[in-house]
Amino acid sequence: MQTENLKVLGMTCAACAKAAERAVGKLDGVEKVSVNYATEKMNVDFDGDKVSIEQIKAAVLKAGYEAKEEDDTKEVSMPVSGMTCAACAKAIEKAVGKLKGVESVAVNFATEKVSVKYNPKDIRLSEIKQAITKAGYTPLEVENKNRVDEDKERKEKEIKTLWIKFVISAIFTIPLVYIAMGPMVPWLGWKLPAWLEPMQFPLLYGLVELVLVIPVIIAGYKFYTVGFKAIIRRSPNMDSLIAMGTAAAVIYSIYSIYRISIYDFMYVDDLYFETAGVIITLILLGKYLEAVSKGRTSEAIKKLMGLAPKTAIVIQEDKEIEIPIEEVEVGDIILVKPGEKIPVDGEVIEGHTTIDESMLTGESIPVDKKVGDKVIGASINKHGSIKFRATKVGTDTALAQIIKLVEDAQGSKAPIAQMADIVSGYFVPIVFVIATLSAFIWYFSGQDTVFALTIFIAVLVIACPCALGLATPTAIMVGTGKGAEYGVLIKGGEALETTHKVQTIVFDKTGTITEGRPEVTDIVTTDVIDRNKLLQIAASAEKGSEHPLGEAIVRGAEKENLVMLKLDRFLAIPGHGIEVELDGQVVLLGNRKLMAERNIALTQLEDESDRLASEGKTPMYMAIGDQLAGIIAVADVVKESSAKAIKRLHEMGIEVAMITGDNKKTAQAIAKQVGIDRVLAEVLPEDKANEVKKLQEEGKKVAMVGDGINDAPALAQADIGIAIGSGTDVAMESADIVLMRSDLMDVPTAIQLSKSTLRNIKQNLFWAFAYNIAGIPLAAGLLYAFGGPKLNPVFAAAAMSLSSVSVLTNALRLKNFKPYK
Helix, strand or coil, X not given: CEEXXXXXXXXXXXXXXXXXXXXXXCCCCEEEEEEECCXXXXXXXXXXXXXXXXXXXXXXXXXXXXXXXXXXXXXXXXXXXXCCCHHHHHHHHHHHHCCCCEEEEEEECCCCEEEEEECCCCCCHHHHHHHHHHCCCEECCCEEECHHHHHHHHHHHHHHHHHHHHHHHHHHHHHHHHHHHCCCCHHHCCCCCHHHCCCCCHHHHHHHHHHHHXXXXXXXXXXXXXXXHHHHCCCCCHHHHHHHHHHHHHHHHHHHHHHHHCCCHHHHHHCCHHHHHHHHHHHHHHHHHHHHHHHXXXXXXXXXXHHCCCEEEEEECCEEEEEEHHHCCCCCEEEECCCCEXXXXXXXXXXXXXXXXXXXXXXXXXXXXXXXXXXXXXXXXXXXXXXXXXXXXXXXXXXXXXXXXXXXXXXXXXXXXXXXXXXXHHHHHHHHHHHHHHHHHHHHCCCCHHHHHHHHHHHHHHCCCHHHHHHHHHHHHHHHHHHHHCCEEECCHHHHHHHHHCCEEEEEHHHHHEEEEEEEEEEEECCCCCHHHHHHHHHHHHCCCCCHHHHHHHHHHHHCCCCCCCCCEEEEECCCEEEEEECCEEEEEECHHHHHHCCCCCHHHHHHHHHHHHCCCEEEEEEECCEEEEEEEEEEEECHHHHHHHHHHHHCCCEEEEECXXXXXXXXXXXXXXXXXXXECCCCHHHHHHHHHHHHHCCCCEEEEECCHHHHHHHHHCCEEEEECCCCHHHHHHCCEEECCCCCCHHHHHHHHHHHHHHHHHHHHHHHHHHHHHHHHHHCCHHHHCCCCCCCHHHHHHHHHHHHHHHHHHHHHHHHCCCCC
16 A cells, blocks of 8 residues: 655635545545645555556546645756856766756756756765766855745745735726716715716716726636536536626626617616626635635744754865755764754764754753764754764654654644535535525515525625635644644644543653663662762772663762772672672672672661662662672652653543553552552563553543653554654654653643644634524525615625635634643
8 A cells, every 4th residue: 555645736625625535536446535725735545556646646637636746856056167168068968967866957058057856866966966076067055946945935926926816806896896886875975977977878887897897807717717617527616606606797797788788778787797806806815815824824844944954064084074964975974063053863973062952852951962972953052062973864864754744744634624524525516506596586586686696696605615624724734833843743633633532641661751761869878888988889890880770870970970999800690780809808789689699688778678679769789798888779760740741631630550561569669759540560562552452442542652662562552652752763653643852741732732723623613614504594685584684795705705814813823822831
């Protein structure tokens, strides 16, 4: 099964998205298809043996839209020095054109630039530069233009075009309304010139209105081309409603001009050109405001894109060379000075510094980095200079992966969106039926043709389901973008919707609730030695050990700036501890078994040992000679945020469980410390998913929070899998939500965000449905039947545009979301 993301162009409402979905869904081999109107993206799962991507694109085209693959190719414009004539340009074209992966190359001798379109999977930019150098010319710094820039340019162009169309439309509609309404509403005081008086010169009056409405119809021509095509394909959409309504008004008005031309002057009152003009103008304004608002919903992506630095300083043959970020390759040695951004992901090989990773993780405190530590592209180097080896470049960097994840999430659909899609799919045909029936009912009940026509137009115009199509995707776009801002990466609409339903959250212990590495917590001594001396000797003894508990003791001594002593002898005793000789004395450091074997009495510290064990700590005994000197307790310490996060989850009414392979005593001690309700201890890695399943069988919606490879099956089994960003790639791949920081307070933040987004979606859907449910009966003349006013199609158009803008504005309110701290 293959999955492809296609860009779908030409959609104007949710009904269009449904039509494209239906067309592709009918193809043999297509398993699942989802079209998001707000992001203009189609996600399709299909069997490549049964159906090709070209057939899918053809199906979309047949439905009246255009499907494009996300282009993997890159386009660069590169200045080249050293050219002296047109033959030089030809030589460069020839040298670059024969490279594998280069799709097209054009050299402009006048501007001294080479434009290359190439596939980065097949060839690197540095290879293209080498080919130019070999041809005898010097390639300079690249002017890069990526897919995001092109997408941004396309949206900006669309907004500009809509604004121009609206302005042109308004310029002709304003005098049209003045001419049409002046004689009808004398109290406005709008006086027409004598030569345009409808009673004196009715034919001229009608023809002037026709001339004024033609540019407006041209400005809104897409409503007709798209709308009527959709009717022919039997999948009418929003444009179909506008096209039918305004076309009916214009055609009837042209018929009225014909009647006037044969001296039937009563038809001068039956001109409805201004109705069509105002409807098109208002809807173009609504479309413009909608395009601007839709552009704002994807600001999160733009912000993330802006984080990436443009250049990197690479060390080549002991020289510092500044190159474009696109040319950095895995294995390059990169120099970063204080205040500069880290260009790509890598591992520090020289130097020590602190790095601000807040733009990716949300963690405000700079992180210390030394040799061997990993650095993330786009983070800011605060103090020292470092050299690091590039490990991930281009689309493999953490930032690029985050951008892709957020893009995919914004393009996905929540289950609640399916309801809006289904309604939109049936809604437009039903509106046609209601409009036609309403018009006939009024006509046969004694009203004239003009009245019936007005009702027909008003129903068609007011019922456009734009707001329905925008209600869900815009809220999801803003919600996922806001989550990314706080370091909470939500992988899709379904995860965003399901998270708020969670009743039980299961936390893995090690690395999730705890720091994931042991630390010295207690030092208890006898009269033989003082505390610092005990820690100094223990650390000196463990300096040569690779055991995690030994490493914890060494770290503890280093924190207190204790100097390591020189050992005379070192012996590791597997499963027991170590034996060393120091200044002629034998020192033993290990567990109870080691002490028992060497006949060291523990009576003096027995109670202390039991107390430490009951708190989930591991006591390590130290004996000097044949006397017990003390105990060093080591434990995987609880993260600062754990207790606070669990308290907050309890306040939200969520049960909290902990799962661990540790013994029950240690697990209970940790659980007591942070306030956990339920402990699942001594669980083997392969059984974690089964434990989650048992909780689900109790009828609960379960979320699993973990960080390791062994958590991946449980993360996949849970209704919502939440991976800690500091964890493994496998865990992050299996999860629905990734927390970029290791702060468990982000778990309540994810749930809060889910609740806020879903509430916003429900508000949007309510207003979209309520507006249509209330608007259609009014347009059909319900109030008029009981002696009230008739709804003018002009007001119907204004209300329709307003509904879409109000839904988008409501979705943008999510930008004010702030997590509880």
